[in-house]
Amino acid sequence: MGEAMAVDTKPDPAAEVLERARTLALDLNLTEVKRWKAENPGCLAIGHMPIYSPRPLLEALGCLPVGVFGGGDEIDIIRGDSYFQSYICHIPRSTVELGIAGHLDCLDGMVFPSICDVIRNLGGMWKLLFPDRYSAYLDLPQNFDRDIGGRFYAHELRRIASEITALGGLALDPERLRVAIEDDNRRRRAIAQLDAARFATPWLYPASEAYLVVRAGSVLMAAEHADLVDSYVALAGQRSNRPLDNVRVVLVGAFCEQPPMGLIISLERAGCDIVADDFQHGARTIVGDVVLHDDEDPLDTLAFCFLDQGIATASRYIADDEKGGALIAQVRETGADGVIFAAASFCDPALLDQPMLEAACAAVGIPFTAFKYSENTGQFQVIREQAGAFSDSVKLWGDTSHASLTQPSPTEQGVAR
Numbered sequence: 486m487g488e489a490m491a492v493d494t495k496p497d498p499a500a501e502v503l504e505r506a507r508t509l510a511l512d513l514n515l516t517e518v519k520r521w522k523a524e525n526p527g528c529l530a531i532g533h534m535p536i537y538s539p540r541p542l543l544e545a546l547g548c549l550p551v552g553v554f555g556g557g558d559e560i561d562i563i564r565g566d567s568y569f570q571s572y573i574c575h576i577p578r579s580t581v582e583l584g585i586a587g588h589l590d591c592l593d594g595m596v597f598p599s600i601c602d603v604i605r606n607l608g609g610m611w612k613l614l615f616p617d618r619y620s621a622y623l624d625l626p627q628n629f630d631r632d633i634g635g636r637f638y639a640h641e642l643r644r645i646a647s648e649i650t651a652l653g654g655l656a657l658d659p660e661r662l663r664v665a666i667e668d669d670n671r672r673r674r675a676i677a678q679l680d681a682a683r684f685a686t687p688w689l690y691p692a693s694e695a696y697l698v699v700r701a702g703s704v705l706m707a708a709e710h711a712d713l714v715d716s717y718v719a720l721a722g723q724r725s726n727r728p729l730d731n732v733r734v735v736l737v738g739a740f741c742e743q744p745p746m747g748l749i750i751s752l753e754r755a756g757c758d759i760v761a762d763d764f765q766h767g768a769r770t771i772v773g774d775v776v777l778h779d780d781e782d783p784l785d786t787l788a789f790c791f792l793d794q795g796i797a798t799a800s801r802y803i804a805d806d807e808k809g810g811a812l813i814a815q816v817r818e819t820g821a822d823g824v825i826f827a828a829a830s831f832c833d834p835a836l837l838d839q840p841m842l843e844a845a846c847a848a849v850g851i852p853f854t855a856f857k858y859s860e861n862t863g864q865f866q867v868i869r870e871q872a873g874a875f876s877d878s879v880k881l882w883g884d885t886s887h888a889s890l891t892q893p894s895p896t897e898q899g900v901a902r
């Protein structure tokens with residue numbers, strides 16, 4: 486079975502920046518948010534669920550946007566379970582648990598974008614549980630015509646802006662929004678550079694590290710996050726690690742509830758270079774720069790780019806585009822040998838999309854395998870063996886392997902819906 490370990494024993498030039506990223510990314514006590522609020526008295530910190538949150542708008546209102554990804558495998562669910570039915574994913578339970586346990590007390594409000602029905606329910610539950618705290622449900626357009634969906638989304642953004650201003654945020658100012666959009670562009674370019682470095686030299690930029698570096702931005706302003714990503718790219722590029730005999734895979738389906746770190750590392754140790762993934766999809770929702778125009782309100786520009794530059798994913802309407810087309814293009818662009826479908830258990834958007842994506846891969850001979858996880862999955866051995874078998878099979882037989890590799894694993898059977 487494929488086994489791959491880093492072999493470089495010299496001091497790691499990226500160790501310090503990586504450790505900072507790890508601390509920022511995985512700190513459930515939001516120490517950085519508390520530090521930022523102490524340094525910026527009177528300013529608000531606004532939490533938001535993983536994807537489709539207008540972070541530049543929040544920054545323009547003088548707020549620190551804070552990405553909330555549930556409790557991962559670091560928190561025991563004691564009360565969170567009692568607010569939701571059994572057969573849904575894990576992230577709403579652990580988010581409620583974090584709220585009840587006081588981990589999110591430093592947040593002045595929460596935004597719940599309409600990712601799926603579960604997030605809608607979580608937003609409603611949040612209002613019931615914390616009636617004194619600001620919470621907003623952000624409806625997203627399902628019509629991608631600028632005059633319909635664009636106007637609707639811009640109206641939603643203006644509504645949230647005026648509510649946050651009433652809460653104590655700054656008034657919406659076009660110039661401040663332009664600066665925030667430019668900062669976000671810089672962050673997006675830094676992440677794009679990291680992604681390019683990953684698929685060019687994955688042995689220097691493991692997915693498990695890139696994950697931490699990108700997720701660290703969930704508690705940083707865009708400009709500071711861009712600096713952190715740039716530092717990591719520059720320093721990790723100085724490593725002398727050698728290429729490993731791994732297969733290159735694209736991992737898809739993990740855009741909302743995040744897998745535990747141990748699972749990502751297990752996939753790497755099973756011989757997979759994850760050259761692209763959707764773990765931190767929220768930071769990659771928009772492709773390319775948001776281009777500002779002198780004769781257009783920057784808030785409208787922000788709304789239109791959601792329609793025109795959004796990356797394809799399971800929870801985004803793609804109109805007449807072909808399901809799986811974007812995934813196949815990504816496999817080709819990154820030179821991947823195969824695809825790993827890794828969805829959170831009971832994640833409706835990911836699991837409804839998956840058969841169509843699998844069919845698209847099968848039609849063009851791209852090998853794939855699939856498993857499900859939960860943010861607090863503790864046993865990685867079965868997934869590691871499955872990924873190792875996949876890696877070895879792809880090396881041996883290439884694109885003929887997918888038929889036998891998509892049988893439900895014991896892991897899948899255990900949580901099959």
Ligand code: SF4
Pocket residue numbers: 574575576577600601602603604741742800829831832833834835
């Ligand atoms: S993991 Fe899937 S089902 Fe659960 S909240 Fe996220 S998108 Fe919705």
